[in-house]
Structure formats: C-alpha cells, structure tokens
Amino acid sequence: MASADYLARALVLHRWLTALEPGLRLRVCCLDQTTCSVLSDMDLPGVTALPLDELEAFDPALREVRHRRTDWEYAMTLKPSLCRHALAQAGPGGVIAYVDADLGFFGDPAALVDELGEGAALLVPHRYPPEREWMAQAWGRFNAGTILLRRSAEADEALSWWRDRCLEWCHRVPEAGRWADQRYLDEWPRRWPGVGVVSHPGAGLAPWNGYRHELSCTDGAVLVDGRPLVFYHHQGLRLHRGPATLRRLGLLSTRYRLLPGRPSLVWRLEGKHSITPAEERLVWAPYLRALQRATAELRRVDPAVPKGFSESLEVAALRRLVRSLARRSRRNARRSARRVRKTLRRRSKRARRAFRNAVAGS
Numbered sequence: 001m002a003s004a005d006y007l008a009r010a011l012v013l014h015r016w017l018t019a020l021e022p023g024l025r026l027r028v029c030c031l032d033q034t035t036c037s038v039l040s041d042m043d044l045p046g047v048t049a050l051p052l053d054e055l056e057a058f059d060p061a062l063r064e065v066r067h068r069r070t071d072w073e074y075a076m077t078l079k080p081s082l083c084r085h086a087l088a089q090a091g092p093g094g095v096i097a098y099v100d101a102d103l104g105f106f107g108d109p110a111a112l113v114d115e116l117g118e119g120a121a122l123l124v125p126h127r128y129p130p131e132r133e134w135m136a137q138a139w140g141r142f143n144a145g146t147i148l149l150r151r152s153a154e155a156d157e158a159l160s161w162w163r164d165r166c167l168e169w170c171h172r173v174p175e176a177g178r179w180a181d182q183r184y185l186d187e188w189p190r191r192w193p194g195v196g197v198v199s200h201p202g203a204g205l206a207p208w209n210g211y212r213h214e215l216s217c218t219d220g221a222v223l224v225d226g227r228p229l230v231f232y233h234h235q236g237l238r239l240h241r242g243p244a245t246l247r248r249l250g251l252l253s254t255r256y257r258l259l260p261g262r263p264s265l266v267w268r269l270e271g272k273h274s275i276t277p278a279e280e281r282l283v284w285a286p287y288l289r290a291l292q293r294a295t296a297e298l299r300r301v302d303p304a305v306p307k308g309f310s311e312s313l314e315v316a317a318l319r320r321l322v323r324s325l326a327r328r329s330r331r332n333a334r335r336s337a338r339r340v341r342k343t344l345r346r347r348s349k350r351a352r353r354a355f356r357n358a359v360a361g362s
Helices: 004-020 033-042 052-058 061-066 071-088 110-116 130-139 153-168 183-191 277-301 313-361
Strands: 026-030 047-051 095-099 103-105 121-125 142-150 195-197 203-205 215-218 221-224 231-233 237-240 257-259 265-269
Touching (some): 004 026, 004 033, 026 071, 033 277, 052 061, 052 071, 061 153, 071 153, 103 277, 110 121, 110 203, 121 153, 121 183, 142 153, 142 183, 142 203, 142 231, 153 183, 183 195, 265 277
Parallel strands (some): 121 195
Antiparallel strands (some): 095 142, 215 221
C-alpha cells in the first residue's frame, strides 16, 4: 500500500526485497492516481499496481465508509480487504505477506515463512518493554505493518472478522480497547489456534524496541542478538525540505540530523522513541542513503513526484524560535511575578511593623 508521499520508501522496499528474493512479486495498492502512473512508467520487474478503484470494486462496502474516515484512517480500513484480495489470487495453501512501505529488509524474508510453518497466519509483536506496557494497551500487542497469511479456511475467517471490525470502527484516537486496524489483532491468537507469533528477534526491530537488543555487524550482515536482522520498521521517520545550513547553524534541535548528498536530506524521528548509535549506524544510515537514491530516481521520472517531506526547515526553525520566545516569555513572567510577590511581602511587613509601633507609642 503506497501513496505519492511514500513512493520513495516503496521503491527502497522493492529494491531490497528483490535483491534478497529474485523473482518475488510485489502488489502495490495505489492510494492515488500519481502512484499508479509512476509505477506504470517505471515498469519495475515483479511489481503490479493495484488501483484503489479495483480494490473498492472487490469490496464495495469500503466506499460506504470512506467519507467517514480521514485519508490515514481509510488506508488502515483497506488493509483487511487488501489481504483478502491478495489471498484470493493465491493458490491452495499459498502464502502472502502484507508489508508496510517503510520496512527495510536486511535479511532473507524466508525466515518469516519458516516461522509460519503450516499455520494460518503469523503476527509480529511490538515487544514493548515492561515499563511501556501502556503502549500495548493503547496501540496493541502486534504491529499491523507485517502479517503473513496462508490460504486456508482459518485465515479467511480471521480476515473476514477483521474486515468487519474495521468497517465498523477504524480511527486514529484509541477508544474502548480499539485503535485503528491494529488492536483488533490482539484477538487473533485467542480466537484462531493457527495464528502464530514471531519469535525471531530480527523480525520487527523498530525504534520502540531496538534499544533492548544488541546490534552488531559481521561480514556485512547486521545481527540482532547474534541472529540476522530480517527487517526493520522505519516508523516515525520525517524528512524535511529546505536549506541544510539551518541545521548546521544550530537553528534546529539535535533531533534533526543531516544526510549530505544529492538531494541533501534532513531527517528526524517523530514521537518519544529514540535510537541507539548502533541503530543509526547499521540500520538507519543505509536505509536513508537508499531513500536518497530513490528520491533522486523518482525526480528523474517526474520532478513533481518526490513528496513525503514534512514541514520545510524554515518553518521548523521558525517554530523552534517561537517556542523559545514563548518559553523565555513565560520564564520572565514567572520571575516578574516572584519579584512582585516579594515586594508586596516586604511592604506588608513594613506596614505591620509601623502599625505595631504606632499602637505601642500611643
């Protein structure tokens, strides 16, 4: 699933997957006409563009809820129907995988198929640490960015149930044990015995759990706790357009990192997650360089296509300046209030002292 904003990331996903698994077929659900047009022009080997109209024709109920969802919420609503569409085209016992466009595959995805075994479905846990259990309560135990499914009656039943729930409710704000399409997955292992959970530490590494693992590199292969990294979820990545000198001059916080080259990219992680130096060096640096090359490639196809950039650096710098001035103003206001209170207390003491003296003198 991809929009024009995620085309560069989808291109990196395709490049890395086909390098690991030549002959792999990738079906991309195009959320806008631009994505369909560019993918058709590029004619990437093994890539099939699935127009949104075709998916809505496969499941007409989607159109009925579209006007009640934001673009992001509607994209999440589509996911079960997209999986059903792909699984319907697989042969008996065939396996399909749904993957988000912002995944970076470093190791053989066959490791996931091995973990699926003869099961009906395979889910990837978030692996939140105990002190962040509230995240699992808010967003679910499993990440909906990667799901493996085997064509079977059990998988079809699970997908139909998931699709019905998403049509009923699929929104961005957590509510009564629900969040988007994701928290519904918590029910899968309880309802269907054929649903398994990935145990490989290299499957589903992400900013929210990377610091819990030891990353290393041996003979060019990235290892997680001594085992090959299969894929990393680059969730929360924000790219910014604008003069990189703003970063160099210190007008932006240290969360903004500069990637030199053409085009130069300034990037940051959204939210409260942070990455370790090993993560940045072994996982993020190669992914960002690949993203840089994909952006340049898309610009050669159509200069108007590369999107996916958040606010410009000028706006980010202005926002930082306004926040700094607001903090300074609040700090000065507090200092002024303290000075006024001290002055009033001194005057009150003098007034009481004068009154007592006057009473004693009379």
